[in-house]
Amino acid sequence: MDSLKYCLGIDLGTSNSALTLASVEDRELTVLPIKQAFGPNSVGEQSGLPSALYLPAENEFEAGAFETPGVDPAQPGFVGRFARDHGAQSPDRLVSSAKSWLCHGQVDHRQAILPWGSTVIPTEEKLSPLAATQRYLEVLKASFASQSQLEGANSENTQVVLTVPASFDEVARHLTLEAAQAVGMGEVILMEEPQAAFYAWLDKMGGNWREHVSPGDIILVCDVGGGTSDFSLIVVSDDGGNLQLERVSVGEHILLGGDNLDLALAYALRAQMEAEGSSIDDWQFLALVHAARSGKEQLFANPELSEVAVSVPSRGSSLFAGSVSTNLNRALLEQIALEGFLPLTAPTDMPQEQVAGGLREFGLSYAADPVLSKHLARFLKRSLENVRSSESLKEQLLPAALEGELLSPTAVLFNGGFFNAEPARQRVLQLLRSWSNEQEIRELSGSDYALAVAQGACNYGLAKLTGKGVRIKAGASRSYYLGLETTMMAIPGFKPPVKGICVVPQGMEEGTEAVLDGQEFGLILGQDVHFRFFSSTSRAGDQVGTTLPNAESELEETSAIETRLDPLENMVAGEAIPVKLHSRVTELGALELWMQHTRSEAKWKLEFSVRTE
Amino acid sequence: MKTILIIGGLLVALLNLLAMVPSLENVALALNALSIVAGAGIAVAATKWPSETATAEPAEPEPKPEPVEAAPPPAAVAKEPDHGELLQLLAQLQEKGRFVDFVMDDVASYSDQQVGAAARVVHQGCQTVLKESLSIVPVTDKTENAAITLEPGYAVSDYRLVGKVQGEPPYNGLLVHKGWKVTDFKLPKLSLTEGAPLPPIAPAQVELK
Numbered sequence: 001m002d003s004l005k006y007c008l009g010i011d012l013g014t015s016n017s018a019l020t021l022a023s024v025e026d027r028e029l030t031v032l033p034i035k036q037a038f039g040p041n042s043v044g045e046q047s048g049l050p051s052a053l054y055l056p057a058e059n060e061f062e063a064g065a066f067e068t069p070g071v072d073p074a075q076p077g078f079v080g081r082f083a084r085d086h087g088a089q090s091p092d093r094l095v096s097s098a099k100s101w102l103c104h105g106q107v108d109h110r111q112a113i114l115p116w117g118s119t120v121i122p123t124e125e126k127l128s129p130l131a132a133t134q135r136y137l138e139v140l141k142a143s144f145a146s147q148s149q150l151e152g153a154n155s156e157n158t159q160v161v162l163t164v165p166a167s168f169d170e171v172a173r174h175l176t177l178e179a180a181q182a183v184g185m186g187e188v189i190l191m192e193e194p195q196a197a198f199y200a201w202l203d204k205m206g207g208n209w210r211e212h213v214s215p216g217d218i219i220l221v222c223d224v225g226g227g228t229s230d231f232s233l234i235v236v237s238d239d240g241g242n243l244q245l246e247r248v249s250v251g252e253h254i255l256l257g258g259d260n261l262d263l264a265l266a267y268a269l270r271a272q273m274e275a276e277g278s279s280i281d282d283w284q285f286l287a288l289v290h291a292a293r294s295g296k297e298q299l300f301a302n303p304e305l306s307e308v309a310v311s312v313p314s315r316g317s318s319l320f321a322g323s324v325s326t327n328l329n330r331a332l333l334e335q336i337a338l339e340g341f342l343p344l345t346a347p348t349d350m351p352q353e354q355v356a357g358g359l360r361e362f363g364l365s366y367a368a369d370p371v372l373s374k375h376l377a378r379f380l381k382r383s384l385e386n387v388r389s390s391e392s393l394k395e396q397l398l399p400a401a402l403e404g405e406l407l408s409p410t411a412v413l414f415n416g417g418f419f420n421a422e423p424a425r426q427r428v429l430q431l432l433r434s435w436s437n438e439q440e441i442r443e444l445s446g447s448d449y450a451l452a453v454a455q456g457a458c459n460y461g462l463a464k465l466t467g468k469g470v471r472i473k474a475g476a477s478r479s480y481y482l483g484l485e486t487t488m489m490a491i492p493g494f495k496p497p498v499k500g501i502c503v504v505p506q507g508m509e510e511g512t513e514a515v516l517d518g519q520e521f522g523l524i525l526g527q528d529v530h531f532r533f534f535s536s537t538s539r540a541g542d543q544v545g546t547t548l549p550n551a552e553s554e555l556e557e558t559s560a561i562e563t564r565l566d567p568l569e570n571m572v573a574g575e576a577i578p579v580k581l582h583s584r585v586t587e588l589g590a591l592e593l594w595m596q597h598t599r600s601e602a603k604w605k606l607e608f609s610v611r612t613e
Numbered sequence: 614m615k616t617i618l619i620i621g622g623l624l625v626a627l628l629n630l631l632a633m634v635p636s637l638e639n640v641a642l643a644l645n646a647l648s649i650v651a652g653a654g655i656a657v658a659a660t661k662w663p664s665e666t667a668t669a670e671p672a673e674p675e676p677k678p679e680p681v682e683a684a685p686p687p688a689a690v691a692k693e694p695d696h697g698e699l700l701q702l703l704a705q706l707q708e709k710g711r712f713v714d715f716v717m718d719d720v721a722s723y724s725d726q727q728v729g730a731a732a733r734v735v736h737q738g739c740q741t742v743l744k745e746s747l748s749i750v751p752v753t754d755k756t757e758n759a760a761i762t763l764e765p766g767y768a769v770s771d772y773r774l775v776g777k778v779q780g781e782p783p784y785n786g787l788l789v790h791k792g793w794k795v796t797d798f799k800l801p802k803l804s805l806t807e808g809a810p811l812p813p814i815a816p817a818q819v820e821l822k
Contacts, residue, residue, distance in 0.1 A: 033799075039708070041812060042701060044801030046745060067804065085708075294737060311733040315818075319714040320723040325730035 004187060004465055006153040008144055009457030010162045011193070012136065012176070014099045015226035015259070017049040018454040019140055021150050024465050029458055030150060031451060034143040036080030040065035044081070051136055052084035053077050053095040055121055070142025076125065079139045088286050092120040097227060098132035100364050103165070103172035103253050105558065116363055133179040141183055155186035159465055161457040165230045166192040166250035166477055169535055170591045171559045171608045177590050189461070190589040194221035194232035195247055195472055196456030197415040197447065202470055203459040204446045209470070210243055212444060213411065216398045219444065220409035222376070222428060224418035229254040229372065231379045233409065234472060237396040246473040248393055249383035249407070250537055254375050256367035258418035264336050265292040269310060269326055278324045284312045295328040296337070300421035306330050334423070342427045345373040347405045347435040350381075373431055380406035380435075382538040386506075389541035408436035413444040415452050476585055479542050480504040483532030483551050500534050500551030502542045504583045504591060514544045516581040520598065523565050526573030530562045533608070544583075561593060561606045568602045697803040700811055705746060705801070707815045710738025746800050752792030761788040
């Protein structure tokens, strides 16, 4: 650890990534510019990297037009700003949202499937979600390698902290770590994005943070980015006179964000333009989305304005003849942004699920219900269940907090570009107050909503390297279960339930190990072993060995795990041996499962894979 | 270099002219903004290649010149203009702000409303490009239309004296325009192989269905 003198924070976002760098010595954070293609033969720098990869047709551009220093020119396609902008016009060749595919439960993350549904790109030229993630990381690494902001920092002496959504399950975390190691990122640890945002806030407050929170506080970290929303709850408690912070609950992966709002605005504006007698084509619609976003920002930034003009350029070169404009007025914006996305719903209003039955196009599971308020209600409801299930978590809270429908936060830390708009923050606070009998709910302010995650990652890395600074107690964000078929008499038409045995309890800390003592498995050497694997974010009380009679109804199936117990020394294939299951959370934050021979030191690692049904 | 100054100068003139057309009063603001864009282009050029502007006039002597025995100042050499750099900036201004379309279109045959709609596109896009590729700040923080004093030793190239110019500084006058300058460049780099033709400002677009 002594050799690590710098810390690089990477916010690997669904739509945008950012880098921060600091040295352990002066702890001064620098946002690194990222080198990327701005066009053919043009390499520019900007503070963020759009997470987009474009796969050009063979003759679309001149050979070598997208060579970026430090990035392997043999790899197909190019990443970044021009990829996003150009790809918007040729979506069949654009790889986007790779991160959401990484946590998709039903696809093989190593299989070349992106751009999803593209018919112009043959399968052998497509990329897997894992490969696309590697490509983004490669570009980030190249910018880090050639940075001039902190001389002397290189991948040998730099601790890398890579953020992932709190909603990422073990498989997605594992794949992210694997991608980082494949591109040679060096020493990498993972951390949850909402926690990173909280570390950034702690750092902003300096020594004063204790004046802003007190024991019993339940802090909601509410992160709404471009394409996804991610929630976490952090509880403040008194630990022998010191304030202790513990992350007690994480949300699910919700594919709903600020981009949905911009699109909704653009659709409304297009209808308005058509009513006014002008029409726009698909290309102009893309421009309208940008214009709507900037109109929204202007209106939200300046409460005095009642409307702003929104113009869409012509497609051809005659700008005067073909440009169309309309007005975005405040009433429409508020109707869509506040009443559409954040209406004041009841605490019992849950998001509508996808209508069952009928054929549905297979793809990313975008939120079926665009109402963010309801997703927040569901998160807080599950959080309450989670806390109620655990004695140790209940102790940290005031008794009043455990009553009611939801776990009501007492303070909110906002993150993500969506919350640059003051009215959006106010509306969330108003909503939460309406759910908690109009109790005061504070805003923990002072963060940079776009950069806090990258900054917080860096702050966390520095704290870890120096041993100084506040740590949020976290550990595993969910509990994990092994699925075992129950042995019972076969009854026609009745499928026996699958038992779930807890192998990793929620909150299991990094660098610790657990053994499933009550269960011994008799496995045959040389044969493939296959288990179903489940998880839950709302069963904090379960310990290793806790058994649930029906895993399918009570838990979420996340992946399959498999291994092949190849015979080791002095063992022969076909022999049945007794093994016990060991689980370990590594220092890097990855979960590992091992089958350990009960009578020797021999052990086999279990691999996560995609479930096939 | 000269090319950039000439083009930039023409743009300023053109945009200021447009701003003076009475029927375009309501877009004058946007046009002024554009002339600033163009003016900034000149500022870019001027700051980027200071050695070339030095040929115009010898600089004001320093207040207390140190009697150091130094090599004679290198003679100013007129370099070939870097057309690639110019194209990069123009390409960005065109791509994000439709700058070239705006200037090359025939403004006379359109209504104020049409020109206004186009001007908003140009203003928004060009502002974004300038903010991200350059750091542009006023030459002086003093208020326009207020008195200003230029002390002896002031940065001569930062100020343009007009009117009754005579005598030695300090000069007492009225600040009519606060000026613009570039303090930092973050222009994209053109990576072309030796001898390859320069790319167009904007390629022609062809849609395949």
